[in-house]
Amino acid sequence: CNILAIESSCDETSASVISDGKILNNIVATQSVHEKYGGVVPELASRAHQQHLIPVVHEAMQGSGLALEALSAVAFTRGPGLMGALLVGVSFSKALAYALDLPLIDVNHMEAHVLAHFIEEPRPEFPFICLTVSGGHTQLVLVRDYLDMEVVGETTDDAVGEAFDKIAKLLGLPYPGGPFLDARASKGNPKAFTFPVSDMKGLSFSFSGIKTAVLYFLKGHLKENPNFIQENMEDICASVQYTLIKTLIQKLKKAAKQFHIHNIAIAGGVSANSGLRWTLQKEAAKQGWQVFIPKMEYCTDNAAMVAMAAHYKYQKGLFCGLDISPLAKMKIGKNG
Ligand code: ATP
Ligand code: MG
Ligand code: FE
DSSP states (O other), rough: EEEEEEEEESSSEEHHHHHEEEEEEEEEEEOTTGGGTTSHHHHHHHHHHHHHHHHHHHHHHHHOOOOGOOSEEEEEEESSOHHHHHHHHHHHHHHHHHHHHHEEEEHHHHHHHHHHHEEEEEEOOEEEEEEEEEOOOEEEEEEETTTTEEEEBSSSSHHHHHHHHHHHHTOOSSSSOHHHHHHTTTTTOSSSSSSOOOOSSOOOOOHHHHHHHHHHHHHHHHHOOTHHHHHHHHHHHHHHHHHHHHHHHHHHHHHHHHOOOOOOEEESGGGGGGHHHHHHHHHHHHHHHHOOOOOHHHHSSSSHHHHHHHHHHHTOOOOTTOOOOOOSSOOOTTTT
């Protein structure tokens, strides 16, 4: 079976074709219009999706070597995400499915991030825990099967990617700041400065406290030394990154223990972070974990992961109707 999948939940317009569970291609158009605003502007995102979607789908279909008539289904991200952005992908998918008389498959973006692990070898064995860390989410997901997952812990305020980006902005780094902060951090001393590690109950996270702590820390130092940031950039970045990762790993360890899990996976844009990757490998050796980290292109938003999720839903006959609408907030495991 051949499925065309579309992703448009945030600021990446993407299309991918999957054939019998094998990803044929993954075309991603990243929107650069948001850079000068230092954050995603929803209205601009919707417009950019409208501009990019048809060329991106065209490229994906051409690259697959398949004609539209060879498709068995059309899949799309239903949510969570920006309503206007999702609408573009959902409406296009509905129209295409209607025109070609094909079944439609709705996909939860956060489930898709987890299922990105099944695009290539080595694939994790069930059950596993996936730490999904992105610009909008920070979740610990207990994955029992392809379509059987449960959020066992999540952030009560900001996502960790948001914390990376907001702190990077305070430091005057470009947007999105995560990768820039990461690059500076690798040259600094992680113990140079101490920031508070939020200690939330159970498996919950909180990342708004550290952002405020860094803001006051910088304000205090800048009063004495206007060049404080420039002179200490690498050490500040290393210390912030160390604190953020420490929080993630602490909760991951707690979850692994609580559910007796040894297979650990990470997903989402922040899994690109070199400090997180390194710390996870080190912790895995200590804890006897087997660790799974997807290829970079499958960590950030992409349609290949949506296609993978659609493949499993197709096998179970899980289709949706043409009356489906996007959901800005959509929970894992509770579709609707
Ligand atoms: P969601 O999937 O929750 O809807 P999103 O689409 O914005 O959110 P992704 O595209 O998966 O999320 O990830 C983007 C985030 O990843 C940004 O916050 C970005 O700063 C962060 N990020 C990317 N690379 C790194 C890195 N090397 N270190 C830290 N953060 C990073
Ligand atoms: Mg993004
Ligand atoms: Fe995402």
